[in-house]
Structures are given as C-alpha cells and as structure tokens.
Amino acid sequence: MEQALRNYAQNVDNVMLYIIGISFLLLLVITIAMVYFVIRYNRKKNPVASQIEGNKILEIIWIVVPVALVLTMFFYSESVYKVARNVPKGAMNVNVEAKMWQWKFTYENGKVTDTLFLPVGKPVKFNIVSADVNHSFYIPAFRIKEDAIPGRENYMVIEPKDVGAFDIACAEYCGLNHSLMYTKVFVVPENEFFAWYNGEVDNTYLQKFVLAHSGGYKDYITGNYALLFAKGCVQCHSLDGSKNYGPSFTELSRGYAKIRSNGKLETIPIDRDYIARSIISPGEHVVVGYEKAKMPLLTNRIRDEELTQIVDLLLTNFVKKSNEN
Template identity: 40%
Template sequence: METLFNEGSNLAGAVDRAFIFIFAVSFIFTIGITALMIYILIHFSRKRNKNPQQFSHNTKLEVVWTVIPILIVLVMFYYGWVGFAPMRQVPKDAMPVTVIGKMWSWEFDYGNGKLSKELVVPYNKNVKLNLVSVDVNHSLFIPAFRVKEDVIPGYKNYLWFRPIMKGTFDIYCTEYCGLAHSAMTAKAVVVDSLEFNKWLADLKVTGNVPDHPGLAIIKANACLTCHSMDGSKIIGPSFKGLFGRKTVVVTDSGEKEIEANGDYIKKSIIDPNADVVKGFNKGLMQSYKEKISAEDLDKIVDYFKTAGEAK
C-alpha cells in the first residue's frame, strides 16, 4: 500500500523535490520566527527592560529582508514550474483511455466498447487519460502518480503519466459533485505489459450495445443517479420491475395503493411530489416537465413495459 512519498509515476520525483524544498524553507523560517518571538518575550520583558529603544526603521535591514524572500520564492516558483510543465506535454505514443466521470462513479473506456470499472495500466508505458463528464464537475486524482485534473462537462481536459511502480493505487474524485462525492472512488492497477495486454484482450465488450430509446432518454437525464436498475435503493425507488408493480404512495390526502402503469410513471416524472412512494422523501426530485417532451415520456413508458415483458 502507499506511503506518504511512494513515487508511483515518472512525474512524482520532480513534484516531491518541489515539496521538499518549500517545506524545508518553511520549516526553517517558522522555527526561526517562533524562536525569535520567544527570545524577545523573555529578553525584553517589561520586568527586565524598563527602557524601550525607540528605533523605527533600518533601511539596510529592510532591503535585505525584501530581496532575500523575493529570491527564495522565485526558486520555489521555479521548482513548482519544473515539476508541472511535463504534465502538459503528452508523449505522442501515450496509450489513450477515456475516463467517464458521472455522479457517482468512474468508468474507464479502452475503446471498441471495452469498459472497465478499474483503471488497469501497463507498467512503464505512457498513458493519457481523456476526461469526460456526463453531468457536473468532477476531478480525477491519483495521489501516488501525483496527477489531478478536473473533469468538466463540455471540456476536453486530459492528464498523462507513466507508472513506475506496480501495484494498486487509490483514485479519488476531488471536485465536490453532490451526495455521494466521497463514494466516487476507484483503483488504478499497474501490471506489466504482457499481463496488461492479456487483460485488455479478455475485457468484455459491454459498451456500444444500443439502448432502447426510452433508456437513452433516462440516461441522458441522469435519472440513474437516484434510481437504480438492479433493485438497490439509492435516493428514489429502483426501476427494476417497475412496470405493473403494486406499491403504496403518499398523497396530500393520505396513503393509497397503486399499480405503476404508464400514467403513474409519466405523472412521477412531471409532478414527482404528487404521489411519493412510501418510504421515500418528498422534495428531492425536480420536475422534468420542461425537459422531457410528451413523445419522450411515451418512449420511457415503453421502455419500462418492454423491460418488464423481457422477464
């Protein structure tokens, strides 16, 4: 597992050198300033020193303590820049992987419909990550590799690295993106090239199967953020087995049992606070009245109907 200064990528060394320089200077100055303060409090205490000196400037000293800090921070800037500049110069032979960030999980697209939940990468080879968001701002952070870039909808942001350590490393989302921001983690797995090629060849094609039009609309509106497909409870009721399901809803005039038919499904999309399924909270889901047309509502209902019949 990672320790504080595991250098997981080719970029880490220069980053860590910048850290060490800045921390060392900071530590020395902080200790020095603190020691001087304590010395002043003791040596010049009112008990010991009843006659304060009245000097109020010293040009030579002031020039020194202006020029030296300027030089020091310029060196810090330099180390910071040296460590950073290579991060934006992607080698031409870097293997591209598309990272899809959505509320609240990462998916890694290796092309040709091959999608993975883990970022498996080959040891000592250049990798470029193309960052795509399907909803809000996210940020991909791999501490061991010293890389982080935001994943902004509408932007073609990227990062690259060459792993120099084999192992498993944490990936975090580092741009607050809502309820389960802290659950949006993944793993980067570094294996040698042969093992990587085998893994990639064996990776099942799960992308690119065209969705039912209704399902495409559901995905486009981020409904799956709160409604699972597999029966698990997220924020709202699961879509699994929805069509024809008998369920109890809470209305303004009390509870009643309904069967989830086309009308109920459409009403739940346009007026979600009207009939809320018992056990779920009102006021969490916005209305999609302006966003989903009547035609699209029909497609959604048809999707649920056919999904139910497919069982």
C-alpha cells in the first residue's frame, strides 16, 4: 500500500498506457476496415450491393466485448485511484489555501510559506480550502489535483518519490490572473526538511539544495525580483514600464505619484512610507488612471520581514535608480 502511493504517478501513467493502447488498436481496426471497404467495395469493383440487414452474433460480440474491455479499464483505474484517496497513518498535514491568485501553505507547526517544501518519501495530506472563488490544486508531476472550493475543505494525498522541484498550477478557472497562479514544490531529504521545518535553515537553502541535487530545475521566477513574483505583484505591476492593471514599478522612478485619496487629487512624494502603505492598504491611495482594477488585500499574506524586503527591493531597484542618473 505504501509503495503504491509512492509510485502513484507511475501507476497513473500505466493506466493511461493501458487505455490508450486498447483505444489505439480499436481505432486502427475501425480505420483499416473503413478504408479497406471503401476501396474493396467501390462501385466500379462491386456494382451491386448486398443488402445485409445485420447479424445478431456480430452485434452481441461488439456489445459484450467493449463492455468487458471498459470494465477492465474501470476496475484497473479504480484500484490505482483508491490509493490516492486513502490517508495513510502518520501522514503529514499541510493546509493549502488558494486565493486569487496565489497559494498559502500552513504546516502543522504553524509555519507559513507560499512555496511548498516537502520531505521525500513521506506521505502528505493536503487540506485544501479557498478564500474566494473556486481553484484547483494541481501538481502535474504527481498526476493529481483536487479543487479548492470556498466553504468546504477537500483533501488530497501524495508521497513524493524523488528530490526535485515541481510546478504547482491552478487548474480551475479563477479570473484575471488564473494562468499566473503558479508556484513550486521543493522535495528534499527528510534531514534537510526538518532542519528547515525547525527554523535552522531558510527557504533559499532548500532551493539551492534541490538545485544541486536534482540535476537542476527550470525556474521562471529567478533573480532579484523573486519576491515580487512569489507574492504575485508582477501579475499587475510590470517591471519594464509596460501597461498593465496596476502602474508599472518603473513609474516609481518619477519620485512622486499622482494619487486619488477619498476622491481628492493629490501629488505625494514616493518614499519608504508611501510604498509600504500602498502594499498594506491599497485602497487608501490609488494612482490616477488605475482606479478601475482594485488591488486585492494582502491580509495575512505577507509577513513583516517580507514587507520590509519588498520595500527595500523597490527602493533600491526602482526609486533610487533614477535618482542616481
């Protein structure tokens, strides 16, 4: 049973192969028969058709055989899937909260992350909830997903087999930035995981570990701006001045912002305080021209040190850049 969960992805692929294999054969038979008949019984070769009304035995065969075939598919698939619905004893619990358009993972000891870290070879039970609309927690490499539905808690079980980094996607349409709701799961050996879990090492340590021990992984979220990607900022605020739902970060380089505050137009200088307040209570000051799309509240989504990091990042990379020039 334990082995079965660990090899779940492989087993799903086997079911796929079984179904596709049989389907391919059926398709081949149908197509060959069809093409052969069309050629063989062409009007030139066969000017007079035989009026065959049917054949009871054939009809019975092609009802019974497909029924039998699909039943084997059903039971095979069912037996594989059952494993993924059975929560093993001692499984680690991770609460998954989906929200437009980011993920929040809460561990048993209260640790909160937006990237998922898991120990290799240990069963994990995800308790999946949504803070707003429907989402779906999907890890393609593990061949499994389960919807996050507001007002109810769904669950999903996996057991990571190998060290590595794998994509997590949202598979249920959830509005504007549905396609950007990606994050990653980093699977590391138990020792490393618990070192992290107990606060001895940080996220970056585990990410570097995976990079070094799994032959690398493709990460589209790299460089200085990792935090801006992880928190979903860049979904609406571009890094290069291009127009989006929120003002581009490059607009910070002006040093001042034209804003609307309680309906009044104002011009205020851009400083540490302005940036921090814009992140924590986005509704307070809205940059003129961007009133239409409201920025979502980040309540409980951003820790104090992360906020400081983001503000520093923006100050150094966008605000100060222009001052130097």
